[in-house]
Amino acid sequence: xxxxxxxxxxxxxxxxQTVAGTIASKVEHIQPRSDGFxxxxxxxxxxxxxxxxxxxxxxxxxxxxxxxxxIDQGDRVTAQGYISRGVLTVRRLTxxxxxxxxxxxxxxxxxxxxxxxxPEVETLRRFRERVLCRTVAGRVMIAWYWRVxxxxxxxxxxxxxxxxxxRDGLLGPVCWIAARAMSGQPAQTRGER
Numbered sequence: 001x002x003x004x005x006x007x008x009x010x011x012x013x014x015x016x017q018t019v020a021g022t023i024a025s026k027v028e029h030i031q032p033r034s035d036g037f038x039x040x041x042x043x044x045x046x047x048x049x050x051x052x053x054x055x056x057x058x059x060x061x062x063x064x065x066x067x068x069x070x071i072d073q074g075d076r077v078t079a080q081g082y083i084s085r086g087v088l089t090v091r092r093l094t095x096x097x098x099x100x101x102x103x104x105x106x107x108x109x110x111x112x113x114x115x116x117x118x119p120e121v122e123t124l125r126r127f128r129e130r131v132l133c134r135t136v137a138g139r140v141m142i143a144w145y146w147r148v149x150x151x152x153x154x155x156x157x158x159x160x161x162x163x164x165x166x167r168d169g170l171l172g173p174v175c176w177i178a179a180r181a182m183s184g185q186p187a188q189t190r191g192e193r
Contacts, residue, residue, distance in 0.1 A: 019059050020078040025049040063090040069101040107149035111157045112167040120175045127178035
């Protein structure tokens with residue numbers, strides 16, 4: 001098992017861990033279950049190991065979502081994500097030519113705002129990369145969200161009232177606070193001017 005103290009052998013940019021190497025195990029594709037948490041619509045899960053070309057260590061990897069290309073044992077890839085409990089939760093997987101094989105999105109925000117390119121989704125993505133991923137507590141929060149986020153998104157996706165409540169009552173204020181935090185201005189309530 002890959003131990004946390006070995007994380008120094010993996011390249012890191014702003015808390016994002018990067019592993020470049022060869023897939024060293026069979027790529028296991030776990031089909032979504034029909035009776036899961038909140039919803040019958042759970043994402044596919046892909047489990048595999050990458051032998052890091054820099055350190056020679058084998059890193060356990062997990063990706064939830066759709067893979068756009070074939071990945072198999074022996075393929076050279078670069079994986080980026082966050083390490084939690086010795087497993088690299090992959091957010092972006094590219095082949096040796098730089099083509100994206102898999103990329104995760106902001107699950108709940110994308111469903112709530114209806115578009116992966118919505119300004120609010122981009123604000124949350126920037127907040128994750130600029131603020132949350134720089135602290136241990138933030139990385140733990142991100143790892144937790146990536147485990148439950150796809151299921152929460154699946155739960156609210158076909159419930160318009162709940163989607164509106166999440167967008168307006170939860171994510172709207174969070175986006176506003178995140179934008180203020182990144183701009184360096186103190187977060188004030190909207191009534192204070």
